[in-house]
Amino acid sequence: MAPADLVLRDGSIYTVDAVRSWAHALAVREGRIVYVGTESGVVPYIGAETEVLELKGRTVLPSFQDVHIHPVTSGTVAAGFCDLSGVSTREEYLALIAEYAAERPDVEWIRGEGWSMDVFPAGVPDKQSLDGIVPDRPVYLGSSDGHSAWVNSKALDIAGITSDTPDPADGRIDRDPVTGEPVGGLQEGAMNLVQPPQYTADELDAGLRYALKMLHGYGVTAFQEASADREVLETYRRLDEAGDLSAHVVAALWWERERGEEQIPELIAKREEFSAGNRRATTVKIMQDGVMENHTAALLEPYQGKPGGTGISFVEPGALKRIVTRLDAAGFQVHFHAIGDAAIRQALDAVEAARTQNGERANRHHISHLQLFDPVDIGRFRELGVVANFQPLWAYADGYITDLTIPFLGPERSRWLYPIGSLVRSGAIVAFGSDWSVSSANPFEAMEVAITRMGPDGESDAPFLPGERIDLPTALAAFTIKAAYVNGIDDATGSIEVGKLADLIVLDRNPFEVPPAEISEIEVLLTLFAGAPVHGDLLH
Structure with missing residues (x-):
């Protein structure tokens, strides 16, 4: 057997495979994992030129993926x-x-x-x-x-x-x-x-380099760019062609809501033009409503104190069905922004219309943000194969919730704010993103909130809707294998298995051995992208 390029041993390796197994050693050759298992089993993979990293009991995970973020x-x-x-x-x-x-x-x-x-x-x-x-x-x-x-x-x-x-x-x-x-x-x-000057290409390139360095420091090596216009797409292409795009990138092409279906051929052309190397422009982003705080999130019933005020549906629901049906038929994944219960229902209705017309096409459509639900729609995610894309760092009682949301919804509706646990229990696929820079891109902060429903820096003294808490394995999966599923790369990354890319992270402590309120303090010591260090180094 050919020796490995890199061996990691004497570790606690949480694989996130189908049975959530643990291992103690792994081997990497030409950027891919060739062995996962025991200390003794990895010995034959060690040759004269093999670099061996002694983990000294440290924890290894698949690197993280973010399914809604704005790096550029x-x-x-x-x-x-x-x-x-x-x-x-x-x-x-x-x-x-x-x-x-x-x-x-x-x-x-x-x-x-x-x-x-x-x-x-x-x-x-x-x-x-x-x-x-x-x-x-x-x-x-x-x-x-x-x-x-x-x-x-x-x-x-x-x-x-x-x-x-x-x-x-x-x-x-x-x-x-x-x-x-x-x-x-x-x-x-x-x-x-108001139209301020556009950012220059040099400014955008510097911004993406900044974001990549930050994300690698948090252990992120794959993400979905949630708003990709031509300038953003060109930025990814420049870095990729320079050999500097050290991440798997799925670009969500921006749907211009002031236009109509005539833009679909343009989106198809962009998909062809900008899908190469480490990037794929295979998703279309549709913003269906606004946000709760300024009363532009689309609701089924009016905001309290705002008679007749139900927010804004940016795309007329009938038109949304036609658009999503055509995008689905063209092989696009659709990434919806939906905050309010009306926008969530409109997005689900559009996917249902597409499935009725086109059949099941496995395009892995997903709805992001998902702040307020009508509970009757929770089961539809599993039924329709729609991924629930939460930003869990928002699911605690901060000022946005206590001052700008609950007073305008009332207690009955507020019970269904960010119901992550309910979606998990329904059998839906749940994946996580950060929406950086709206909130921190650190997955450990988001996971702590998902598990505790409390602020990661002590901002709250009681869990917000504690029945919606989830456990650590579910949270880790949402940032790894489930996120890889959304990004369409779960066959190549997202778990630690033979044949997959060596997209890995080494942590300073084991998340299974720290109190939930300390998960946000975990640090990433080493991040590997296809076996190569992009954060930290192999010697320290």
Whole structure:
């Protein structure tokens, strides 16, 4: 037998195979796993040139995969623009913005993102505070969830937005209730009324490199890019052709909701153009509604205190059925954004229509976010083969839940917020993503919340809907083999089995041996992508 290139031994290797078995050693040759088993069984694979890593009891897992994330744009902001995600109060935001602007007097636009809606009254930011620190240049700052923008008066003036400007069909200009004047918040489609300069190719490339380094540090080597326009696709292609795309990437092509089915041939052409190397443009992203906090999530019943207000369905449900049926027939996976119970039902109805017309095509459609359910729809995920794509870090009682969601839903509906456990018990396939930079890309933080339903940094003192907690093996599977299933690469990665790629991580402690409230503290010591280190090294 030919010797291996790399052997890992004296470890606790959790394989995430079909029976969730454990092993003590593994061998890798030419980037693939050739042996998984015992200490004695790996000895024949050790040759004169084999590199042997003594694990000293450390834990090995398949590397993680993220099924909803924005590495290019989020990395670009974090690498070189006004990133507000590291602070959490209005005063801290303003201090950081003022510092950023003062250090860059020649920059025409102050751009960035990362502010949280729960910091502002009713979730609406104000232009006056920005005017006080940057009066002479336009400021455009996206919210952490990507559904709102905070702008100053200069940006509104450049865009020509006044009290007479109508709200777009898919968004809202926040206004003074007396005068109708814009106050500085733009919701959903209204964000597009202000057009700051596009990021350059160099800025985007630097952003993706930043994101890859960060993700590898968290043990992530595969992900689904949740919003891929041409500039994002070109960024992945540049890094891939340079040999620097050290991840498996599935790009979700953006469905332009202001257009119709005439864009499908363009999407097919993009799939052909941008599927090569470590990337596949085989998914289409449809944003069906907004978010709960600004009342644009689509609900079956009105928000409390908002008579007739049921949010926005961005794609008319009948049209959605036709679109998804055609995309399914063309071999695309559809990745839905659905927050509200109406949007979730509309997405499920569209998949059901596609199955009725096309039969079962195994395109592995998935619905992300899944904040509010009507419980009658929970069983439909298994019945229709739709994957439940949760961002579990959101499933605890933070300000978004306690201040901006529950008061507008009431207790009966709020019982069905992020019902991860119910979906698991129903037999649905459940996979996890981060939606970074909306929230942390660290899978261990997300898994801790899924298991405890409490904040990973002590933000809560009681579990939120404790009946929806899941166990550790289920959480690990959601970030490994189940995520690989969504990404269409479960035959090649997602578990530690002979023949699969050596996409592996080594941890500083065993998650099965630490209290659930300490899972978020686990660190990744080594990340391998096809057997090659992309984080840490083999000597330390």
